[in-house]
Amino acid sequence: MTAMSFLDRVGLAGVPRVADGTYSGEQKQTQDAFGFKWAKRDTYESPAMKDACRTWLFERYCGGDPAQLDAWLAGGRKVILDAGCGAGFSALLLFAERLRDHDFIGVDISEAAAVARQRFAEAEIPGEFFQASFLDLPITDGSLDVVFSEGVLHHTDSTERSLIHLARKLKVGGRFLFYVYVKKAVVRELTDDHVRDALRPMSDEAAWEALMPLTKLGIALGELGATIDVPEDIPYLGIKQGKLDLQRFFYWNVCKLYYRPDFTLDEMNHVNFDWFRPLNCHRHTVEEIRAYCERGDLELERLDVQEAGITVVARRR
Secondary structure (H helix, E strand, C coil): CCHHHHHHHHCCCCCCCECCCCCCHHHHHHHHHHHHHHHCHHHCCCHHHHHHHHHHHHHHHHCCCHHHHHHHCCCCCCEEEEECCCCCHHHHHHCHHHHHHCEEEEEECCCHHHHHHHHHHHHCCCCEEEECCCCCCCCCCCCEEEEEEECCHHHCCCHHHHHHHHHHCEEEEEEEEEEEEECCCHHHHHHHHHHHHHHCCCCHHHHHHHCHHHHHHHHHHHHHCCEEEECCCECCCCECCEEEEHHHHHHHHCCCCCCCCCCCHHHHHHHHHHHHCCCCCCCECHHHHHHHHHHCCEEEEEEEECCCEEEEEEEEC
């Protein structure tokens, strides 16, 4: 089946590859932030970052078993939409060589769509790419086999609206794989929003540099190797009982100060920028996501809840 035939079937044949949309101020700022971030390829292309992210993707979506993904893609050629593909980073890590046997569409609101096109070409993986909001693309309802949206729905004006919109594009029995942020501890939520608001008037380059001291603090805490033992739960602060590395205690309960000893300073700053810079950055409860899936006529197959976020595999009823 040719590329043109599958694009025609999903309603994208002849659609311009770059579309100008009218977006809210928050969405436009988020668009620019991700275009800036994904253009900095040296901050996410290292083997260490790719290996860590690949492992985490398979853990959350497949319980660490790649055969689960193969089972979902079995039964003939599938049409896969990566809704908010960025630089194609997560799709290439999760689906990888499997994409040669399927039809892949990447759409991103930012200029990162061009980076994704380039990275797929370098990997010699076929794909079709559009720079637009996935809410604006004229994709035919009921035409997709898989929708993949890794860490994107919460960066739109409405997670619920985006989720339901994409769910309609799935065939009955088609799968929706997505990840959204979960609400964090009380002080962490307040601090994160404070930092995000402080960065608001800055350019992306200035915001990147402004986050460096915060990133370096995370490194200093991580290199301490100290632990703290919280004697009891503190439910009104969202703090849980138990022994925790001091950096991780700060990370989950006070402020996102990302640290991994095998990442470079720029790679850690990349992770912090990804979190703090976008103005559209919604966090959700499990109950909210269950309700959104129900309204989207999705049946949950897998619900992986971690301190960072909620990963869902669901089928269209």
